[in-house]
Amino acid sequence: MYLVEHSGDLFISAEKPFRIKNDMWLLLGVTVLLLGAMIFTVLRLVQQSEEHVDSVKSIKIKVDRANLRPDEGEGDIALKKIIDEDPYRTELQFQHWDLTKDNMKTIGKLETLTQLSLSDCTFKDSWLRYITHLPLTSLDLAGTVVTDDGLKYVAKIKTLTKLEIYDTGVSGRAFEILKPLSSSLTHLSINASSLSDADLEQLANFSNLTHLNMKGTSISESGFESIAKLPNLEEIDFGRTKITKTGLEKLSALPRLNELRLKGCSVDDEMASALLKFPGLRRIELNDNNVSDKTLDGLSKMESLQSLGVRDNQMISDAGVARFRKAKPGCSLISGTKDRRDAL
Structure with missing residues (x-):
């Protein structure tokens, strides 16, 4: 009930209270809608956050430690750790390392090492002298800066049966330099920048070769004659x-x-x-x-x-x-x- 004064008289009116009541319901409805929208927004944000967390958790980051280039000093520490963990290991693999003279000396202490990979590493030719006494059967120097001078040390490793020297600085004289290994090598990978017919004639001395990789090499018909003299060849790769x-x-x-x-x-x-x-x-x-x-x-x-x-x-x-x-x-x-x- 609401009292209204009109022309000095009082009379009872119910119109305004009803209007106020309707306004209150309208305000309440708007409030509920806004609250619902806020709750929906919060729940959606939470869901998206959880989805993002799950996606991040699903990402697997692979780190190839062998491809890291340790700073000088770090390589010595890493090699020392390797030796301490297994001083009698038979296999060792490095890739993209800037090897130091001390690194090579340390490798030379692994007297049971039979397989060594230094692919894409940098070092001086003369440092190979520190591994000539090892009983290596497999040596990977692919992608290194080794030259004919370095091969002179490699030729002293009489136990070698597998040698990879493609994408290096060696020349066609490699076969002549490696002649001391002609009876022991069974696997050879090489793509010297220049191979003459005379160079390939030296290859005929490696009669025990079973696997020959000469990808990206220029070979004349006379050179093929020399390769055809290797009676034990089982696999040849002449790619490119x-x-x-x-x-x-x-x-x-x-x-x-x-x-x-x-x-x-x-x-x-x-x-x-x-x-x-x-x-x-x-x-x-x-x-x-x-x-x-x-x-x-x-x-x-x-x-x-x-x-x-x-x-x-x-x-x-x-x-x-x-x-x-x-x-x-x-x-x-x-x-x-x-x-x-x-x-x-």
């Missing part, structure tokens, strides 16, 4: 090497050759036809070349073939691949082009 059909045919005389890698060698169908003369090839890599279905049809007739790689040969069709697989169901075929893979 300029070769000819005649040169390939010379290698068919190798009695034990079972794997031949010719990635990026500009091999065409005519050149690839020489592969049919290899009696024992089980694995052939022809990735990134210029062969077509004609080569696939020909190689499908090779009884010994167990694995064939023909990726990134634009002239090979799906139909050619299907024919090959039907003709040789037991042979592993790796095919396709970059464009097709990107389209998947």
Whole structure:
């Protein structure tokens, strides 16, 4: 009830109290809506925060300690720790280290070491003299600054059977310098900047080689003749090497050759036809070349073939691949082009 004075008289009116009551309900409704919106916003923010935390937790950061370049002094500490942990270790691997003279001396104290990798490390040739007494069977110097002067020390490690010296500063004289190891080496990886026919004649002395990697090397037909004199060769990698059909045919005389890698060698169908003369090839890599279905049809007739790689040969069709697989169901075929893979 609400009293209203009008022209000196009093009378009772219920209109204004009802209006106030309606306003209160309206205000309450707005308040509830605002509160609900605030609660929804807070809950959404909490959810997003939890999702962000979960995504951060799911991220795995991989740190390859071997790729770190320790400062001078840190390398000595790291090597000392390695020796303290296992003074009789047989394997040791470094990568991208700026090795010091003391580092090399410390490595030389590991008298049971048989496998050593210093790939992409920097050091002086003369420091290799500190490891010549080790019973190493495997030495990886790929990507280092080693030159012919350093190889003179390597040649003194008479126990070596595996040596990797590709992408280094060695020259074609490497075969002559390494001649003291000609009877012990079975695995050799090299791509000297300049290899003459005379240099490759020295390679013929390494008669016990079973694995030869000469990727990115310039080899003449006469050079292929020298390689063909290695009777125990089982695997050859000529990736990115300029070769000819005649040169390939010379290698068919190798009695034990079972794997031949010719990635990026500009091999065409005519050149690839020489592969049919290899009696024992089980694995052939022809990735990134210029062969077509004609080569696939020909190689499908090779009884010994167990694995064939023909990726990134634009002239090979799906139909050619299907024919090959039907003709040789037991042979592993790796095919396709970059464009097709990107389209998947």
